[in-house]
Amino acid sequence: DSKQAAYVNLELPDPTNGEYLLGAFHLVPGGDLNILQAAAEIAAESSTGTNFKVNTETKFSKTMNALVYQLDLERNLVWVAYPWRLFDRGGNVQNILTYIVGNILGMKEISALKLLDVWFPPAMLEQYDGPGFTVDDMRKYLDVYDRPILGTIVKPKMGLTSAEYAEVCYDFWVGGGDFVKNDEPQANQDFCPYDKMVMHVKEAMDKAVKETGKKKVHSFNVSAADFDTMIERCEMIVNAGFEPGSYAFLIDGITAGWMAVQTIRRRYPNVFLHFHRAAHGAFTRPENPIGFSVLVLSKFARLAGASGIHTGTAGVGKMKGTPEEDVVAAHGIQYLSSSGHFFEQTWTKIMETDKDAIDLVHEDSAHHVILEDDSWRGMKKCCPIVSGGLNPVRLKPFIDVMGNVDFITTMGSGVHAHPEGTNAGAKALVQACDAYLKDVDIAEYAKDHKELAQAIEFFQKT
Ligand code: RUB
Ligand code: MG
Numbered sequence: 456d457s458k459q460a461a462y463v464n465l466e467l468p469d470p471t472n473g474e475y476l477l478g479a480f481h482l483v484p485g486g487d488l489n490i491l492q493a494a495a496e497i498a499a500e501s502s503t504g505t506n507f508k509v510n511t512e513t514k515f516s517k518t519m520n521a522l523v524y525q526l527d528l529e530r531n532l533v534w535v536a537y538p539w540r541l542f543d544r545g546g547n548v549q550n551i552l553t554y555i556v557g558n559i560l561g562m563k564e565i566s567a568l569k570l571l572d573v574w575f576p577p578a579m580l581e582q583y584d585g586p587g588f589t590v591d592d593m594r595k596y597l598d599v600y601d602r603p604i605l606g607t608i609v610k611p612k613m614g615l616t617s618a619e620y621a622e623v624c625y626d627f628w629v630g631g632g633d634f635v636k637n638d639e640p641q642a643n644q645d646f647c648p649y650d651k652m653v654m655h656v657k658e659a660m661d662k663a664v665k666e667t668g669k670k671k672v673h674s675f676n677v678s679a680a681d682f683d684t685m686i687e688r689c690e691m692i693v694n695a696g697f698e699p700g701s702y703a704f705l706i707d708g709i710t711a712g713w714m715a716v717q718t719i720r721r722r723y724p725n726v727f728l729h730f731h732r733a734a735h736g737a738f739t740r741p742e743n744p745i746g747f748s749v750l751v752l753s754k755f756a757r758l759a760g761a762s763g764i765h766t767g768t769a770g771v772g773k774m775k776g777t778p779e780e781d782v783v784a785a786h787g788i789q790y791l792s793s794s795g796h797f798f799e800q801t802w803t804k805i806m807e808t809d810k811d812a813i814d815l816v817h818e819d820s821a822h823h824v825i826l827e828d829d830s831w832r833g834m835k836k837c838c839p840i841v842s843g844g845l846n847p848v849r850l851k852p853f854i855d856v857m858g859n860v861d862f863i864t865t866m867g868s869g870v871h872a873h874p875e876g877t878n879a880g881a882k883a884l885v886q887a888c889d890a891y892l893k894d895v896d897i898a899e900y901a902k903d904h905k906e907l908a909q910a911i912e913f914f915q916k917t
Pocket of ligand 2: 608
């Protein structure tokens, strides 16, 4: 069949030669197509083709065809190579997604289709921004190393006035927390105007910093209806007198879109860009056969330049998620190289990583390569943000599955539902973290740490 002749090459000599972005899909054909026929339809629709071969194609256009280059009939897997010259120049992530998880997810020819993993060739990485301001920069600002950055989300999710909102921030910060985020729907509501919220948060932060002698960070949701309003929100924060480093910009990247993410990355390279991912479940959940994985979403967030993205709690919290999915995604974006579901991704912009020649590199206990100074040669790291139904009691179980402490955690109910309130909730979180660092069981540590004892009592029965 001519489609297979044009869009399948099971003998493609070297898919990793640098010319192709690679994708691995789970595919169940629709109708009476076999997997090879369905795969050819996918490669066609997601590169140069359509349902019929058209008479307008040229010798050159055919070189831009995506190619099915590998199949696993037992597991219903197909691998596709996309010549990356297909993609919009100038580092546009939205454009890639329009191809590789675009029309194809709606085609009749599939009954299940999920992009499980992607691989970016080094030369392609060079075209994309990657993160500007990283969690390492935030760590320097906070003077917090060797432990997770401890955060909260103000709750109730909505309905506090700007002054009430800031008071909750203050209580958390003086309790010892580092980081507060707007819950993602927080915008410019009539009962909590954005400008007042910013002003009150600034006062609350100043007060908390003065009293504790520690730096604090607030992540402001700058997602908005349009470009101008988004930038207005950013500028309001920039001009409110905050110290650089003390504020982050949150974009709800799925609902606001990749253009919003990349705009903030380019306009504010020195601000931590916080990618919240509301609605990702529509395409990432494992029981949904159509979509793409958390790993794929997270890798594109790093490519686009998010400083951090929510990667899930690996089943420890309230959201659906497993270590196989969430931890692989977290490692996939924070390390210089790691194994995804199918691909080994190295985020260097050069083909060969001659480890011996790179004296700034070391390996951690799990043999993940870590750049001492990740601004050098590689695409910078993107920080896993771990959130959703966590509480102090669940901190250690999560660290155990994660295998490292290089993440930001934000606990909403896990802090504000503490029987003694937000301040005590923050203290309990800090104590749970201290217990972990001292390698003491939290039950033991709670014997002389009241807030932690209360948290254990309260959260363990939930
Ligand atoms: C969690 C919360 C975040 C979720 C999003 O609040 O507000 O929006 O973490 O999920 P709480 P994910 O701590 O009270 O559950 O992080 O999986 O994207
Ligand atoms: Mg939220």
